[in-house]
Amino acid sequence: xxxxxxxxxxxxxxxxxxxxxxxxxxxxxxxxxxxxxxxxxxxxxxxxxxxxxxxxxxxxxxxxxxxxxxxxxxxxxxxxxxxxxxxxxxxxxxxxxxxxxxxxxxxxxxxxxxxxxxxxxxxxxxxxxxxxxxxxxxxxxxxxxxxxxxxxxxxxxxxxxxxxxxxxxxxxxxxxxxxxxxxxxxxxxxxxxxxxxxxxxxxxxxxxxxxxxxxxxxxxxxxxxxxxxxxxxxxxxxxxxxxxxxxxxxxxxxxxxxxxxxxxxxxxxxxxxxxx
Amino acid sequence: xxxxxxxxxxxxxxxxxxxxxxxxxxxxxxxxxxxxxxxxxxxxxxxxxxxxxxxxxxxxxxxxxxxxxxxxxxxxxxxxxxxxxxxxxxxxxxxxxxxxxxxxxxxxxxxxxxxxxxxxxxxxxxxxxxxxxxxxxxxxxxxxxxxxxxxxxxxxxxxxxxxxxxxxxxxxxxxxxxxxxxxxxxxxxxxxxxxxxxxxxxxxxxxxxxxxxxxxxxxxxxxxxxxxxxxxxxxxxxxxxxxxxxxxxxxxxxxxxxxxxxxxxxxxxxxxxxx
Numbered sequence: 001x002x003x004x005x006x007x008x009x010x011x012x013x014x015x016x017x018x019x020x021x022x023x024x025x026x027x028x029x030x031x032x033x034x035x036x037x038x039x040x041x042x043x044x045x046x047x048x049x050x051x052x053x054x055x056x057x058x059x060x061x062x063x064x065x066x067x068x069x070x071x072x073x074x075x076x077x078x079x080x081x082x083x084x085x086x087x088x089x090x091x092x093x094x095x096x097x098x099x100x101x102x103x104x105x106x107x108x109x110x111x112x113x114x115x116x117x118x119x120x121x122x123x124x125x126x127x128x129x130x131x132x133x134x135x136x137x138x139x140x141x142x143x144x145x146x147x148x149x150x151x152x153x154x155x156x157x158x159x160x161x162x163x164x165x166x167x168x169x170x171x172x173x174x175x176x177x178x179x180x181x182x183x184x185x186x187x188x189x190x191x192x193x194x195x196x197x198x199x200x201x202x203x204x205x206x207x208x209x210x211x212x213x214x215x216x217x218x219x220x221x222x223x224x225x226x227x228x229x230x231x232x233x234x235x236x237x238x239x240x241x242x243x244x245x246x247x248x249x250x251x252x253x254x255x256x257x258x259x260x261x262x263x264x265x266x267x268x269x270x271x272x273x274x275x276x
Numbered sequence: 277x278x279x280x281x282x283x284x285x286x287x288x289x290x291x292x293x294x295x296x297x298x299x300x301x302x303x304x305x306x307x308x309x310x311x312x313x314x315x316x317x318x319x320x321x322x323x324x325x326x327x328x329x330x331x332x333x334x335x336x337x338x339x340x341x342x343x344x345x346x347x348x349x350x351x352x353x354x355x356x357x358x359x360x361x362x363x364x365x366x367x368x369x370x371x372x373x374x375x376x377x378x379x380x381x382x383x384x385x386x387x388x389x390x391x392x393x394x395x396x397x398x399x400x401x402x403x404x405x406x407x408x409x410x411x412x413x414x415x416x417x418x419x420x421x422x423x424x425x426x427x428x429x430x431x432x433x434x435x436x437x438x439x440x441x442x443x444x445x446x447x448x449x450x451x452x453x454x455x456x457x458x459x460x461x462x463x464x465x466x467x468x469x470x471x472x473x474x475x476x477x478x479x480x481x482x483x484x485x486x487x488x489x490x491x492x493x494x495x496x497x498x499x500x501x502x503x504x505x506x507x508x509x510x511x512x513x514x515x516x517x518x519x520x521x522x523x524x525x526x527x528x529x530x531x532x533x534x535x536x537x538x539x540x541x542x543x544x545x546x547x548x549x550x551x
Contacts, residue, residue, distance in 0.1 A: 172373035175369065179339055179365075
């Protein structure tokens, strides 16, 4: 593509981070070191536990955890499905409400003035404090409380990021739209929304792991069993420490899954989505 | 200019225009003070002056991106506002201002798309303009894959999309390095010769103003006023080329503009100028 024959100008600097970097070696360079570090840490951990003969209720070795994880894979997966479902529902609800309210705030100044302190108040509410209250509110058999806790945690970063994105229209773009005598809707469609979209997805990325954490913690405060959070507490209380850690491992993987999916979406959207 | 042999219609007619920006605590800034200027169809007029002389303000007023405090502005015999609505001008800013999520083609098509041109017509016109600015190999590229000079060419192509008979340019080459800048000036001269649009061109650079213009409007700051208007006799646009920069008449005009800019009629206290 840099074969611009008819162009008398220096080719653009290949600085764009979105450029495909030379695949193989680059991948090895970015993936290999953290993997090596991880393996090293696990070996050190295992060595530490074995050499010092640490009791499993204090800290089980990673191999024991791995064993439990494999042996109870089905339970871990089904627990992940329950918690993951709550987190996902919460993520969707929180994101939709967050985006809609942010649009409203961007359009209606008075609403923004009203909403700002309320959202700030919501932002500092510790979700842990809300979980038991909501749990009582919706009863012991419903997952609703957990989904709401997740939605609440998701709402805040999505709202703030979307609102910021909607206000990021560059003055030169605004001037340009005016010079084209574009209607308010045309300007919104061609400039304001596309400018905001990457910010929405940045908010979603931050929110994705929050959703899992909140849904999981909410399980500690009663409600139906089956999720990862409940499984961790019940395994620990029956002195099955390896299994408890196996569920912790499951929740880490679930959190990573959410985060990576959101990150992937963000990357996909941020690389200047071509318009038709 | 003189009022002799008035053409049928001016491209731009600015009459006694003032623009006062209300500052804090009642302090107001007079960006433009009773400025009058006419631009004939097909004429290339540069506005030059130190920072704060109101040249960009004047351009924004002509583009109806801002409204004058007093005075009137007519573009092709209409109010500036009507001319904007009728899309009588194309505009380019110091920043290219391309939409990063659109390709070169998509960016050039933007004004056509907003004004309801058909898809096929859009494609065709965009391809034409891309060729005009010499970016054929980059039609499918995104702005962040282009150098500053290339982005600015896309912006110029975009300003030409609807074949306007008036081009408004606010330091379009201001952010470019000297070599790219001269190359872009050569291309602009060529493009203007091909399109025969009138141009109002804001610049900081004396050689740039002289090289491009039929007339150079020298402005002075605080309050913004037109100090003098200098006709440049360097021949028709289509005859101007690289060798013009070595021409004696070119140097002569450059030094005359310089004299006017630094002229011995200082207006009150002079602030620090950036350039």
